[in-house]
Amino acid sequence: DSGVTQTPKHLITATGQRVTLRCSPRSGDLSVYWYQQSLDQGLQFLIQYYNGEERAKGNILERFSAQQFPDLHSELNLSSLELGDSALYFCASSVMGHTYEQYFGPGTRLTVT
Amino acid sequence: GQNIDQPTEMTATEGAIVQINCTYQTSGFNGLFWYQQHAGEAPTFLSYNVLDGLEEKGRFSSFLSRSKGYSYLLLKELQMKDSASYLCAVSFTGGGNKLTFGTGTQLKVEL
Numbered sequence: 001d002s003g004v005t006q007t008p009k010h011l012i013t014a015t016g017q018r019v020t021l022r023c024s025p026r027s028g029d030l031s032v033y034w035y036q037q038s039l040d041q042g043l044q045f046l047i048q049y050y051n052g053e054e055r056a057k058g059n060i061l062e063r064f065s066a067q068q069f070p071d072l073h074s075e076l077n078l079s080s081l082e083l084g085d086s087a088l089y090f091c092a093s094s095v096m097g098h099t100y101e102q103y104f105g106p107g108t109r110l111t112v113t
Numbered sequence: 114g115q116n117i118d119q120p121t122e123m124t125a126t127e128g129a130i131v132q133i134n135c136t137y138q139t140s141g142f143n144g145l146f147w148y149q150q151h152a153g154e155a156p157t158f159l160s161y162n163v164l165d166g167l168e169e170k171g172r173f174s175s176f177l178s179r180s181k182g183y184s185y186l187l188l189k190e191l192q193m194k195d196s197a198s199y200l201c202a203v204s205f206t207g208g209g210n211k212l213t214f215g216t217g218t219q220l221k222v223e224l
Contacts, residue, residue: 042214042217043202045211045213045214055210058211090156096210100144100210102146102212103158104148104155104157105155106155107154109153
């Protein structure tokens with residue numbers, strides 16, 4: 001158990017809908033990262049927050065947005081969902097914004113039908 | 114680009130040693146990580162290299178050559194539970210601490 005929690009574990013929704021994925025980092029970690037893992041693309045970095053501020057952005061679609069709250073938990077919002085958004089979404093955390101190991105949560109499996 | 118290359122699949126025998134290679138673009142290199150991932154589960158951290166040389170941690174070791182843009186993960190005394198995907202990931206400067214992952218090497222350990 002990495003200490004990073006994510007909810008929900010599974011999510012099934014229809015195209016065009018909007019969902020919110022939630023992540024709580026390890027105690028003491030200030031930085032949160034979101035990754036998408038689909039079968040054909042491997043792990044892709046989406047976005048990073050450090051102590052409430054956006055720190056780095058990857059190939060995150062405009063339909064996706066995220067934020068980190070004062071209690072350091074983070075939410076990833078996915079809207080106008082398409083079939084291709086079906087994937088595992090992982091959250092990871094680390095102590096600082098420019099440090100080393102990232103610890104991954106168990107992931108949210110999103111299925112868009 | 115920041116391509117990271119590793120073999121797609123490898124097969125090894127229980128009790129043996131296996132080496133998984135990873136090559137990456139050297140420009141902007143800021144550190145290299147190895148993760149293990151079982152199917153449908155979260156990646157788990159194995160090792161971190163930022164300086165040249167070998168880092169040993171139990172049955173697992175990781176090597177880095179920054180000038181060659183090359184790393185390997187060495188797994189000794191293989192066990193069946195080591196069957197998993199091994200992900201090479203690199204941190205590049207200017208990107209916060211985001212990791213760029215290779216597509217992973219699927220290791221199968223056989224009797």
